[in-house]
Amino acid sequence: MKHPFGAAVRFLDPSDIEERLEKRLGRLHARQRLGIEMDHEAQIFGQGLNFFHIENLLFSHTLIEAVLRLAGLYQRGRRNAAKLRLRQNEIVSQRVPRAFDGFRILHLSDLHTDMNEQAMACIVDLLPSLEYDLCVLTGDYRGKTFGPFSQSLAGMAPLREALKGPVYGVLGNHDTIRMVPDLERMGIRMLLNECVVIERGGQRIHLAGIDDAHYFRVDNIEKAADPVPLEEFSILLSHTPEIYRQAAHAGFDLLLSGHTHGGQICLPGGIPITLDSILPRSFGAGAWKYGDMAGYTSVGAGSSVVPVRFNCPPEITLHDLRSAGKGRTSIRPVSNFDRI
Numbered sequence: 313m314k315h316p317f318g319a320a321v322r323f324l325d326p327s328d329i330e331e332r333l334e335k336r337l338g339r340l341h342a343r344q345r346l347g348i349e350m351d352h353e354a355q356i357f358g359q360g361l362n363f364f365h366i367e368n369l370l371f372s373h374t375l376i377e378a379v380l381r382l383a384g385l386y387q388r389g390r391r392n393a394a395k396l397r398l399r400q401n402e403i404v405s406q407r408v409p410r411a412f413d414g415f416r417i418l419h420l421s422d423l424h425t426d427m428n429e430q431a432m433a434c435i436v437d438l439l440p441s442l443e444y445d446l447c448v449l450t451g452d453y454r455g456k457t458f459g460p461f462s463q464s465l466a467g468m469a470p471l472r473e474a475l476k477g478p479v480y481g482v483l484g485n486h487d488t489i490r491m492v493p494d495l496e497r498m499g500i501r502m503l504l505n506e507c508v509v510i511e512r513g514g515q516r517i518h519l520a521g522i523d524d525a526h527y528f529r530v531d532n533i534e535k536a537a538d539p540v541p542l543e544e545f546s547i548l549l550s551h552t553p554e555i556y557r558q559a560a561h562a563g564f565d566l567l568l569s570g571h572t573h574g575g576q577i578c579l580p581g582g583i584p585i586t587l588d589s590i591l592p593r594s595f596g597a598g599a600w601k602y603g604d605m606a607g608y609t610s611v612g613a614g615s616s617v618v619p620v621r622f623n624c625p626p627e628i629t630l631h632d633l634r635s636a637g638k639g640r641t642s643i644r645p646v647s648n649f650d651r652i
């Protein structure tokens with residue numbers, strides 16, 4: 313298969329994937345995720361229980377696209393979806409070890425690579441000019457919530473090539489767990505209810521990630537948080553921010569997420585029509601706080617259902633850790649500017 317930028321990409325034989333997943337995740341997690349995915353595809357194609365959600369209707373994208381074309385807004389929406397914004401935050405906490413003062417995390421979310429080629433090409437062009445120590449991906453690599461995924465993987469390959477240093481990711485509600493072995497072969501360490509230690513200058517922080525908690529609900533925060541000592545700084549990656557209460561009370565200092573697209577098609581002023589999430593509206597985009605935990609919801613770099621955006625530009629995000637302050641963790645926007 314060719315990815316959109318021309319280089320050849322060779323993926324694993326599908327018949328090997330289930331066995332690899334059982335070895336990688338354990339039999340229970342692999343079987344639960346694969347089983348729910350099979351049920352989901354059966355419902356989509358009318359072989360299961362009645363299923364009604366705008367994101368998953370086969371023809372919803374056609375209807376939305378037709379309405380936008382009739383209104384003369386479709387091409388403008390497509391141009392908006394390719395105009396990336398670079399956003400930057402500071403995460404300030406006395407719990408950040410001194411060696412991590414200035415540590416920078418690049419955060420990419422909701423790439424939906426197979427339906428956003430122009431936005432992906434923009435990111436690949438932009439990445440060499442960015443400085444960061446680690447990259448995190450908060451899910452949704454595939455455009456649809458079902459069907460083939462090789463084109464989505466093909467879109468991920470040039471992005472991974474352009475990324476420097478370690479890359480960690482979680483799956484979203486649009487992703488099949490069958491993508492995991494190939495994503496990991498590209499050098500993206502997926503965190504599936506797991507936690508890793510990040511070391512620098514003899515000190516450490518913890519980076520955990522959970523499987524999708526929005527649709528598949530195979531997230532296990534308890535398992536991901538278990539290795540983290542309560543007194544040490546920890547970050548949780550979750551596709552959806554809907555698990556903010558469980559994350560805060562598990563002791564995480566920072567939750568990085570996506571999923572909402574900030575509404576993607578918004579009213580003037582960035583007011584979302586829907587966030588497809590159960591959470592306070594103020595948690596639907598950007599920085600927020602819940603108890604002692606800081607959170608950030610990326611509006612995403614790509615778009616889904618229809619590749620258009622209105623009053624909600626796509627973003628990639630930099631988070632700078634600062635070892636300072638007296639309280640637990642705070643988050644504040646530093647800059648916010650357009651990059652085309």
Ligand SMILES: [Fe+2]
Nearest residue numbers: 422452571616
């Ligand atoms: Fe998404």
